[in-house]
Amino acid sequence: MAGKKIDTRAPGLEAGVALAKWLTGKEHLHYGLWTGLEVRAANLGPAQEAYSQKLFALLPQGRALRILDIGGGAGETAKRLMDLGHRVEIVVPSPYLAGRCRENAKGAVVHEALFQQAQVTGPFDVCLFSESFQYMPFKVSLPKARGLLAPDGVIVIGDTFRPEGFDRGTGDRPVGGGHPLGKFRAFLPKAGLAIETEEDVTDAVAPSIDLEQAFFNVVGVGLAGLDREFSEKRPRMRNLLVGLIGLFMGKAARDRLARRLRGKARTADAFRANNRYLLMRLGQTA
CATH class of the missing domain: 1.10.287 (Helix Hairpins)
Structure with missing residues (x-):
């Protein structure tokens, strides 16, 4: 009988989490913002902290929020949000990462499931996608997230998108990823959403x-x-x-x-040529 196919994703996640903690003392899996920082391993922690600060600035300010962290990694972002006084629920499909979320973000409700299948009850003030949006079909994730929002709730996204004119070519997939930006923008009105604020941080993230x-x-x-x-x-x-x-x-x-x-093909310049890394807040139009 043929053996089961080995799935390298779970060991890869575990290795990534372990490496991040060894380098920075935290289990962040996201990019950093490198403006003003020398690109070296010792500065990964400060670069990731700069990213978190920029992301959190998109949240409604001045009050405690109920936040759904969709694709919450190892729970580090949720922990920070809880330390700021917010109530957080996390959706994450990986059993390993779900365990890390329960350890790192004690007190957060953790839903171990794909977002498309998660049994989550709103309303939430914020649905947050921090480098998880690209892994879900946006024609499913956006309507579902909007349906979980309070009347004045927002969706916050930090992720890569493929720009207009992107050409994958015939070799390995170019560095980066994400949904086609034009198709994403065109779908927003159909989902009853509009961009309230948007910032392109591709240059700062690329290193x-x-x-x-x-x-x-x-x-x-x-x-x-x-x-x-x-x-x-x-x-x-x-x-x-x-x-x-x-x-x-x-x-x-x-x-x-x-x-x-x-190889040497995966570079910051290649990332800039094939991606747009956007931080945005989406509001409801109706």
Whole structure:
């Protein structure tokens, strides 16, 4: 009987959370804003803090809010919001991240489900998508979020979008992601929503890609060194390990990983060319 396909997403999330905590002391999984900061690992924490401050400025001010954090990562954003006096519920599909949310944001209600399927009861003053919006079909997520809002409630989004004229090409998907910006804007009136405020922070966010790629290149150098040692001194064991990897990971996946570890194509400039990172607040029109 064929074995089950290995899902690398969960281990990837766990590794990402662990790396973020090791670097910054917090389990943030989002980009940073690098304006005025040197792009190096030691500044990841301050860059992420600058992002959080910019995001929180989009929230209605001067009162305690009931907030639904949709795709809430490891719960760090929810914890910050609760520390500011807000009531927070989190929707997150990953069992691992749901556990981290319960640990990091004690007292928050955690819904372990896809947002499309989550049984959530409003009304909320804010539905927040912090780098989670791109992973859900917006023709489903926007109407559902709007239906959970209080009469004066808003939707806050911080995420990447693909700009007009974006061309994926024929190779690997260009760095970044997100919904087509033109289609997203055209759908807003149909969902009874309008942009109240919007800021393009693509230039400030883009250096996060250089830092990420530098990390993968460091890992790639280490793995290349191990492979060289095994090839020279334990060739039979090396061949066995390569064969075992081949059982669980197809050639295309191995090639993508190799390009990620050794490549130089994922850069801040490539991100700027293929993405628009927007911070926006959507209000209800009817």
